[in-house]
Every structure is written in C-alpha cells, then in structure tokens.
Amino acid sequence: MSAPPQPAIDPVASAPLAPGGAPSSKVAFGTSTPARIRLISAGTAVLAVLLAVFGWISVSRRDQSLDHAGAAAARLISVQEIRSAVIEADSIATTSFLQGGLEKTDQRARYEERLSTAASSLALLSNGLTGSSLDQLTTASSTLEVFSGLVEQARANNRQGFPVGAAYQRQASALVRDSLLTSLDAIEQQSRSDVNAEIESAHKIGWVLPVAGVIVLGAMVAGSVWLFRRTRRLINVPVGLAAVLTVVVVGISLVSMGDAVSSADGVVTGNLLQADRFSQARVAAFEARSDEALTLINRGNGQANEDAYQQARATVLAVLDGRDGREDLSNGFADYDENHQDLRSQDEGGNWDGAVETLTGDSAESFAAFSADIADVVQSRASLAESALNDAGSGLGTSRLVLIIGALIAAGLVTVGYGQRLREYR
Amino acid sequence: MKHTIRRRRRRITACGMAAIVFAGCSGDARLPDAVQVEIVTTEAPAVPDPPVCTDADKALDPTRSYEPTQPLPAPGDMPVGSTMANIKDRGRLVVAVSGDTLQFGARDPITGGIEGFDIDILKEVNKAIFGGDPPAIEYQVITYAQRLPKLESHEVDLVAHTMTINCNRWLRIGFSSEYFAAGQKILVKLASGINDIASLSAQNGRICVPGGSTNLEEIQRPKPQYAGLQITEKPDITDCLVAFQQGQVDAITGDDTVLVGFAAQDPYAVVVGDQFTSEPYGVGANKDEVDLIQFVNSVLENIRTNGRWAEIYTKWVGGDVPEPPAAVYGRPLPGS
Numbered sequence: 001m002s003a004p005p006q007p008a009i010d011p012v013a014s015a016p017l018a019p020g021g022a023p024s025s026k027v028a029f030g031t032s033t034p035a036r037i038r039l040i041s042a043g044t045a046v047l048a049v050l051l052a053v054f055g056w057i058s059v060s061r062r063d064q065s066l067d068h069a070g071a072a073a074a075r076l077i078s079v080q081e082i083r084s085a086v087i088e089a090d091s092i093a094t095t096s097f098l099q100g101g102l103e104k105t106d107q108r109a110r111y112e113e114r115l116s117t118a119a120s121s122l123a124l125l126s127n128g129l130t131g132s133s134l135d136q137l138t139t140a141s142s143t144l145e146v147f148s149g150l151v152e153q154a155r156a157n158n159r160q161g162f163p164v165g166a167a168y169q170r171q172a173s174a175l176v177r178d179s180l181l182t183s184l185d186a187i188e189q190q191s192r193s194d195v196n197a198e199i200e201s202a203h204k205i206g207w208v209l210p211v212a213g214v215i216v217l218g219a220m221v222a223g224s225v226w227l228f229r230r231t232r233r234l235i236n237v238p239v240g241l242a243a244v245l246t247v248v249v250v251g252i253s254l255v256s257m258g259d260a261v262s263s264a265d266g267v268v269t270g271n272l273l274q275a276d277r278f279s280q281a282r283v284a285a286f287e288a289r290s291d292e293a294l295t296l297i298n299r300g301n302g303q304a305n306e307d308a309y310q311q312a313r314a315t316v317l318a319v320l321d322g323r324d325g326r327e328d329l330s331n332g333f334a335d336y337d338e339n340h341q342d343l344r345s346q347d348e349g350g351n352w353d354g355a356v357e358t359l360t361g362d363s364a365e366s367f368a369a370f371s372a373d374i375a376d377v378v379q380s381r382a383s384l385a386e387s388a389l390n391d392a393g394s395g396l397g398t399s400r401l402v403l404i405i406g407a408l409i410a411a412g413l414v415t416v417g418y419g420q421r422l423r424e425y426r
Numbered sequence: 427m428k429h430t431i432r433r434r435r436r437r438i439t440a441c442g443m444a445a446i447v448f449a450g451c452s453g454d455a456r457l458p459d460a461v462q463v464e465i466v467t468t469e470a471p472a473v474p475d476p477p478v479c480t481d482a483d484k485a486l487d488p489t490r491s492y493e494p495t496q497p498l499p500a501p502g503d504m505p506v507g508s509t510m511a512n513i514k515d516r517g518r519l520v521v522a523v524s525g526d527t528l529q530f531g532a533r534d535p536i537t538g539g540i541e542g543f544d545i546d547i548l549k550e551v552n553k554a555i556f557g558g559d560p561p562a563i564e565y566q567v568i569t570y571a572q573r574l575p576k577l578e579s580h581e582v583d584l585v586a587h588t589m590t591i592n593c594n595r596w597l598r599i600g601f602s603s604e605y606f607a608a609g610q611k612i613l614v615k616l617a618s619g620i621n622d623i624a625s626l627s628a629q630n631g632r633i634c635v636p637g638g639s640t641n642l643e644e645i646q647r648p649k650p651q652y653a654g655l656q657i658t659e660k661p662d663i664t665d666c667l668v669a670f671q672q673g674q675v676d677a678i679t680g681d682d683t684v685l686v687g688f689a690a691q692d693p694y695a696v697v698v699g700d701q702f703t704s705e706p707y708g709v710g711a712n713k714d715e716v717d718l719i720q721f722v723n724s725v726l727e728n729i730r731t732n733g734r735w736a737e738i739y740t741k742w743v744g745g746d747v748p749e750p751p752a753a754v755y756g757r758p759l760p761g762s
Contacts (some may be wrong), residue, residue, distance in 0.1 A: 076457075101536065161534055162691035163526035164671075167664040185460070192457045199455050265455035273457060280461050299525040299567050314463040350566030350581075352525070353538060 033230055034425045040223040041418030044216070044239075045411040048246070051216045052407035055253060058208040059400040062257050065202035066264050066393035071128060072194035073272050073389050077382045079188045080279035082121045083181060084375075086144065087286040089114040090176045093151045094293035095364070097169050098356050101159045115148055125187070133190045140183040147175050166297050173294055177287075192276070199268055202261050209257070209403075213250035216407075217243055220414065227421060238417030242410040249406030256399035264392040267385050274324050275381035281319035282374045285333065288312035289367050292340055296347060296355055306344065313337060326377065332370035339363040476574075479593035488593045489706050490754045491603045492716055494724035501557025509718040510555050513583055518561050519552045522582040525567035526664060528687030529742045530588050533567070540565050543683075543742040544586035547605055547709065547726075550734065551584065554725045574598050577712050584722070585710035588683050590640075600715065601708035602722040603753035605735075609701025610641055611682040615694060618676070622699030626677050627654040634658045634666035634675040641680050644703050651702075670695065681705050686743055706751065716759060727753060 092111040096103035122141050129137055150172035157165030220243045228234060291309040295302030320330040339362045347355035504510040513519055523544055524531035530542040545565075552560045566582055573589055576582045577599045588608070591601045612633070614620045623645070626633065635642045637659035645652045658675050660666045666678040667688050678685065685697045709726075711719050729735045730750040739747050 157691065160691075161532075161536060163528055163532055164664055164667045164688070164691050166526060167662065167668045170665070171668055189460065192459065196456045268455040268457060276457060277461065299569070311463070311465050314465045315461055318461050318463045350520075350522075350564070350568075352567050 034422055037227070037418050037422050037425075040219075040226065041415055041422070044219045044223050044242075044414045044418075047216045047219050048242070048407050048411035048414060051212045051246070051250075052404045052411075054212045055209050055250070055403040055407060056400055058212075059253055059257060059396050059403065062202050062260065063393045063396040063400070065198045066260060066389070066396075069195050069198035069202065069264060069268075070386070070389035070392075072191050072198060073267075074386055075125065075128070076188060076191035076195065076272075077275060077279070077386065078121055078125055079184055079191060080276070080283065080378075082118050082125070082140075083184050083188070083283045084279065084286065084378075085114045085118040085121070086147075086176060086180055086184070087283055087290065088371075089118065090147075090173055091286045091290035091293065093154070094169060094173060094290050094297060095359060097154060097158055097165070098293060098296055099360060115144070118144060129187070133187050136183040136186045140180055140187075143175060143180045143183065147172050147180060150175065166299075169297055170294070173290060181283075195268065195272070199261075199264060202264060209250060209253055213246060216246050216410070220246070223414075223418070227418075231421060231424075233421070236417040236420065238413040238420070240417075242413035242417065245406050245410045245413065249403045249410075252406075253399045253403045256395045260392050260396055264389060267388045267392065271381045271385035271388060275378055275385050277319045277322075277324065278326075278329075278374060278378045278381060281316045281329075282371070282378055284312040284315035284319075285336075285367075285371060285374065288316065288340075289371075292343065292363065293359060295344075296352065296359060299352065309340070329370070329374055329377065332366070332373050336363065336366040336370050339366050476594060477597040479597065483597070484593050486593075486757070487754055488591050488596060488601075489604045489708070490757045491601055491708070491723055492720045492757050492759060493755045494603075494727050494753075495717070495720045496724065498554065498721070498724045498728065501554055503557075504555065505717075508721075509583075509715045510721055514555055518564050519548070519555060519584070520564045520566070520582045521548050522566045522568045522573065522576045522585045522587060523548070524587045527588055527684055528690050530683050530687065531586070532687070540567070543606065543738055544588065546738045546741070547729075548584060548586050550729055551709075551722055551725050554721070573710065577710055580712060583711065583715075583718065587710075588681060588707060589710055590705040591708040595710075598713065600711045600713045600719045602711070602719055603726055603755065604706040604708055604751040605726055606683065606707040607748075607751040608681045608683045608705040608707055610644055610679060610703040610705065611685055611697050611699055611701055613670070613678045613680075613685040613688055613695050613697050614676065616696050620677065620698065622651075623655075623679070623702060624651040627651055629676075630654045630656060631676040632656045632658060632674070633677045633679055634660055634669050635679050636660060636663040636666065639663075639680075640703075645679060667691070683707075683743075714760070723753065723755070 089111050092107055092114070096107055096111070119141070122137060122144065126134065126137055150168050154165045154168035154172060157168060159165075220239055224236065224239055224243075227236065288309050291305045291312060294305040295309070298305060316333055317330075320326060320333060339358060343355045343358040343363055346352075346358060499505060499510075502514070504514050523540060524542075525533050525540060527542065527544075531540060531544040532542055533540050548563060549560075552563050566576070568576055568585075568587065570587070573585050573587050574595065577585055585599075589595075590608070591604060595601070612620075612623050612626060614626065620626045620629070620631065631654070633645065633655050635645060635657060641663075642657070642659065645655060645657065658666075658669065660669060663678070663680050663684055666675070666680070669675050670678050670688075671692065678688065682697060682701060689695050689697050709722050711722065726735075729738070730753070735750045736747045739750075
C-alpha cells in the first residue's frame with residue numbers, strides 16, 4: 001500500500017472513487033457500484049446461459065418437428081405403397097379370374113408378392129400409430145386376410161367351372177374398395193395432416209431464440225450503458241465481444257433454422273407433393289384396371305364397374321394432366337385407355353371372348369408399360385422426398401452446438417469483462 | 427430458367443426467415459388433401475314404362491303360341507323371303523343367352539364355350555336351319571334386363587335365357603311354345619331336415635332371394651307358409667349362393683332351374699320341395715318374326731316326340747325325366 005490513505009473513503013467498503021468524485025458512504029448490499037457490477041455481471045451471464053439452454057431447446061424442437069414431419073411423410077409414402085400393393089393384387093386377381101386355370105405363373109407370383117408386401121408393410125406401419133389410425137390399421141390387416149381368402153374361394157370355384165366363383169371375386173373386390181382402401185385412406189389422410197401439423201409447428205416455434213437473443217443483447221447493452229455512465233469508460237472489450245458473439249451465434253442458428261424450414265417447405269411442395277399425387281394416380285390406375293376386368297366378370301352386368309372405371313380414369317387424368325403433370329405418363333395412360341375403349345366396344349358388341357383377349361393381351365401390355373413408368377416416378381419422387389426431409393434438419397445439430405458453445409463463451413466473456421471493471425474498485 | 431429457380435429458392439428462404447420471427451408463411455407449405463374428381467355420369471334416358479296387359483289380353487293363355495310350321499322345311503332349304511332364309515344367307519344364327527346359369531346357359535371356363543339346356547335347344551334350331559354340319563352359333567352373353575331390348579332392336583334372332591313366358595312380355599316380343607316347366611323352389615343344406623318352404627318358415631329360417639325379382643314378390647305374399655321367413659335380399663342370385671356358403675342364410679329361393687345349377691356347384695346343397703310357382707320357359711323372338719317362331723315351334727315339336735328333349739333333360743337336369751311340357755297352340759296371327 002504505497003498510496004496515502006484517503007480519509008474520505010470508507011475502507012470497509014473498499015470501493016474505488018465513484019465517478020464524479022462524490023464519496024459514497026457505507027451502503028446496503030447490491031446498491032454500491034461494485035455490488036451492482038457483480039449483479040449485472042452475474043445476471044447477464046445467467047441470461048447468456050439461459051440463451052444457451054432455450055436456444056438448445058428451440059433448435060431441438062424444430063429439429064424434432066422436422067423429424068416428425070419426415071416420419072409422417074415416410075408413413076404417407078408407406079401407406080400409399082400398401083394401397084398400390086393391395087389394389088394391384090386385386091387387379092391381378094380379377095384379370096387372372098378371367099383366364100381361369102390358365103392364369104400365368106408369373107402373374108400368380110406377382111399377386112402373392114404384392115399380398116405379402118402389403119401384409120408385412122401393414123405390420124411395420126403399426127409402429128408410431130395411435131388411436132383411430134391404429135384401429136384403422138387393425139381393420140385393414142384383418143380385411144386383407146378376408147380378401148385373400150375370398151380370392152382363393154373365387155379361384156377354387158372358377159377352376160371347377162362354377163359361376164359362383166364370380167360372385168366370390170366380386171365380393172373380394174368390393175371388400176378391397178369398401179373396407180380396405182377406406183381404412184388406408186383414413187391413415188393416409190392422417191399422415192398428410194401430421195406432415196402439415198409438424199411443418200406448421202416447425203414454423204411456429206421460431207420466436208423463442210430471437211427473443212432470448214434480444215434479451216441477452218439488451219442486457220449486455222444496458223449493462224454497458226450503465227457502466228459507461230458510472231465509469232465513463234466507453235467500451236469493455238470482452239463484453240463487446242460477448243455481444244458480437246451473441247449476435248453471430250443467434251444469427252447462425254436463425255439462418256440454419258430458416259434454411260431447414262424452407263428446405264422442408266420445398267420438399268412438401270415439391271417431391272413429396274408429387275410423390276403423393278403420382279401415387280394417387282397409380283392407385284387409381286390399378287382401380288381402373290381392376291374395374292375393367294370386373295365389367296367382363298360381371299358379364300354384361302358391369303355398368304357400375306364401367307362407371308367406376310371412368311371415375312378412376314378421371315382421377316388419373318386429373319393428376320397427369322394437372323400441374324406438375326407428366327406428358328409421357330399421360331400418353332402411356334392414353335394408350336391403355338384406348339385399348340379399354342376397344343375392349344368395351346367388343347364386349348358391348350357381344351364379343352365377350354374378344355374382349356377377354358384384349359384384356360389379357362393389348363390392354364395388359366399397355367397397362368404394364370404405364371404402371372411400370374408411373375411406379376418409377378412415384379418411387380424416385382418418394383425417395384428424393386424422404387432423403388431431402390431427413391437432410392433438411394441435418395444442419396441443426398451443428399448450429400445447436402455452435403449456439404450453446406457461443407452462448408457459454410459469451411457468458412464467460414461477460415464475467416471476464418465486468419471482472420476487469422470490478423478489479424478497478426479493489 | 428436457372429434464374430427463376432434461384433429466385434424461387436431465395437423467396438422460400440426469405441419466407442423461412444420471416445417465419446422464424448413472425449410465425450408467418452405457415453400456410454404456404456401444405457400437402458393438399460387427396461385428389462377428388464367428380465365425373466358427370468350421363469343419366470340413362472328415361473325408359474318408358476313397359477306396356478301392361480289388359481284384362482282382355484290376360485284372357486289368352488300366355489303359353490299359347492303360333493301353330494308350328496308344317497311340314498318343317500328340309501334343313502338348308504328355307505322358304506324364300508322367310509326370316510330363316512335371311513339367317514341362312516347371313517351364314518350364322520345370332521342368339522342371346524345367359525353366361526352364368528349353370529346347366530342352362532353357362533360358360534365352361536376350360537373351353538370357353540357356352541353350354542346348357544338353353545344352348546342345346548338353340549343348337550337344335552341351328553341344325554334345322556343349316557342342316558348337316560351347321561356353322562357355329564354367335565352367342566351374346568346378356569343380362570336379364572337386356573333380353574327384350576336385344577330382340578326389339580333386331581340385334582339377335584333368338585333369346586334362350588331361362589325366360590318365363592308371360593302376358594306383359596308378349597306385348598313386346600314373341601315366344602315359342604313352352605320348352606321347360608320351371609318353378610320356384612328352395613335350396614337348403616344337405617340333411618338339414620327342411621323339406622319345403624313351409625318347414626323352413628316354421629323354423630323362422632333365413633332365406634336369400636334376389637332383390638326386385640318375381641321370386642321375392644312371391645314369398646312376400648301374405649301366405650301362411652311364408653309367414654316365418656326371415657328374408658335377405660341380394661343384388662344377384664349368385665350372391666345368394668355366396669351368402670349360403672358363408673352361413674349367412676339357411677336357404678335360397680329362386681327358379682328350380684337356377685337352383686339345380688347351384689346344387690351342381692355345391693355338393694352340400696340340395697333342392698327340396700315342390701314348385702310353388704309356375705315359370706314356363708319359352709324361346710323369345712322378335713314380335714314380327716312370326717315365321718321364325720312357328721319354325722322354332724316345329725323344331726320343339728320334333729324333339730319332344732323323338733326323344734331328344736329327354737336326352738337334353740337327362741344331360742343337364744338329371745333324375746327322373748318328366749313328360750315334356752305340352753305345347754299349346756292357336757294364338758291368332760298378328761293382323762288376322
């Protein structure tokens with residue numbers, strides 16, 4: 001202690017000379033300048049730590065929402081895959097029925113493959129489903145079993161030449177449409193709503209981080225202003241760095257969250273939407289194919305089936321000729337539809353045999369070409385959508401780390417910065 | 427092109443940023459609901475109510491047909507200008523039949539050919555027109571509802587489709603003499619202890635019947651032997667067989683001709699009891715082609731007497747062969 005004692009200063013408080021030179025007397029806790037600095041330092045540091053915590057939660061929540069949106073999208077794609085499998089199985093069954101015991105081996109193999117795909121995918125789908133969707137799934141699973149049973153009865157009767165086989169086939173096809181597809185429709189629509197809800201929630205929870213950032217920054221600025229008034233020291237380097245760091249890490253997080261959300265938006269309005277649409281067209285096309293066979297199975301009693309064909313056709317065209325439509329697919333379907341018209345005029349002209357020949361010949365060929373093309377489109381869009389949705393949130397892990405580390409460093413800098421001022425009072 | 431894509435992406439990002447701060451844009455990225463397309467189905471033109479017999483019409487026995495052609499012209503040698511000569515010139519007989527009434531008109535899934543009692547009757551007519559080794563008949567498989575219109579529009583020459591001769595139909599088409607005496611019966615499970623419709627009714631049995639059919643009208647009549655029946659309607663009588671095999675009903679009622687076909691498809695089903703209605707089957711022809719009807723009557727007359735009818739009966743129905751239904755003639759020729 002080389003400095004001469006300064007009688008005007010209270011040694012107990014050991015406070016340095018207050019700015020303006022006014023000596024301070026002993027004051028209550030937290031009201032003296034050093035105590036205030038400690039309080040501001042601790043408060044700002046705590047706020048920065050809170051920023052780390054809330055930021056972590058905020059980014060994680062968004063990440064989670066995007067994950068959930070991805071899971072819902074995957075479920076949507078999977079349900080549509082099941083729908084395609086089931087209705088394709090039905091269309092094979094109805095077509096094979098007309099061939100009786102002469103059904104082709106590869107057709108039979110495809111039918112069985114489609115059924116087992118549907119069954120195993122239904123089993124997998126139950127993960128993550130709750131409530132009414134799970135009930136619908138249970139219904140769909142048991143209906144699938146009844147369906148395959150009826151198809152076997154139709155085949156057995158048909159192989160013996162019993163016309164009652166046609167009634168069993170009718171019942172099987174009606175079951176697919178009235179019950180199975182309806183159940184799957186409900187799950188499908190639920191999945192769409194889930195995608196939308198999660199995307200919406202990813203948009204909504206964005207305010208936590210900027211608000212927390214503004215509060216921390218406000219605390220730093222307010223603290224610095226207060227300090228400036230007391231000490232006339234314009235800027236404290238560590239606190240200034242902390243403010244800059246806060247702005248940078250919050251900014252990085254906001255941009256990466258914005259990017260994640262907008263790329264998720266892009267998937268939803270892009271590949272996922274197209275996968276969804278083309279998949280619906282694909283299912284409708286299988287329905288049309290199945291209805292085409294049913295008009296012949298019902299031997300002239302098939303007006304209802306022809307109406308159903310037209311309905312399914314309209315759905316296919318609505319997608320293929322609509323926005324994001326595909327001309328090559330449109331043309332492929334038009335080829336098939338032309339064969340269908342030939343088939344109808346043959347049947348209506350009393351040439352049932354010729355109509356069956358068209359069904360299993362030209363019509364089968366053009367349909368196979370179309371269905372392979374649209375399956376490719378659906379699958380490529382679906383896998384692009386799935387991987388893009390998975391990737392959408394991938395930057396969030398890093399930005400979450402940057403945020404938490406940055407905010408903690410800012411907290412440290414604040415403590416160091418105010419500590420420098422504090423030492424000046426010792 | 428590239429420029430547009432970049433701009434679009436930037437717009438999306440801007441929207442994403444805005445979303446963070448203002449929670450806006452959330453309506454932008456949504457998966458729309460499933461595609462719904464309403465198609466306009468053209469309403470079928472209203473069909474005028476079919477003509478109904480007056481009491482005077484009803485006085486005439488519906489099974490009464492025109493006198494048979496006597497003598498039957500030699501096969502291949504049809505009278506000039508006759509309907510049969512036109513058919514012969516065309517080179518084939520065009521007929522409309524059922525495709526799923528087993529034993530009467532049904533497609534054999536193995537051969538693809540149509541066969542049954544109705545078909546054999548038509549083959550006899552074909553043979554009589556062309557003689558020798560006749561050309562193949564052109565079959566049109568039609569529904570019940572198409573039977574009269576196909577004849578009225580001259581799309582087919584003859585219809586043999588388990589079709590009951592009745593007064594109202596005579597106003598629109600012509601019929602041959604009766605070639606089969608069908609009637610309504612019931613089909614039940616083998617060894618069920620049910621012998622007729624009265625015993626089924628006594629057990630409050632469940633019975634399946636095609637909706638809108640004369641079979642349904644019959645069992646809805648206030649008769650004591652029908653009182654206890656629990657009726658299930660199905661769109662098609664074949665659907666009744668499915669319901670029967672699935673245990674949803676105890677019995678099916680319909681024409682015995684159809685039920686015989688069901689029993690042939692299901693060894694555990696049996697047709698029991700007596701006919702409780704009378705359904706005389708006739709071959710239908712266009713109303714104006716009276717010469718063709720007379721020709722068919724003459725063919726039927728021959729097979730009744732030469733044993734061919736009994737052969738056909740044995741082949742498709744089996745059991746004890748009854749006497750062929752007696753032909754009734756003397757219907758006044760149109761315009762006479």
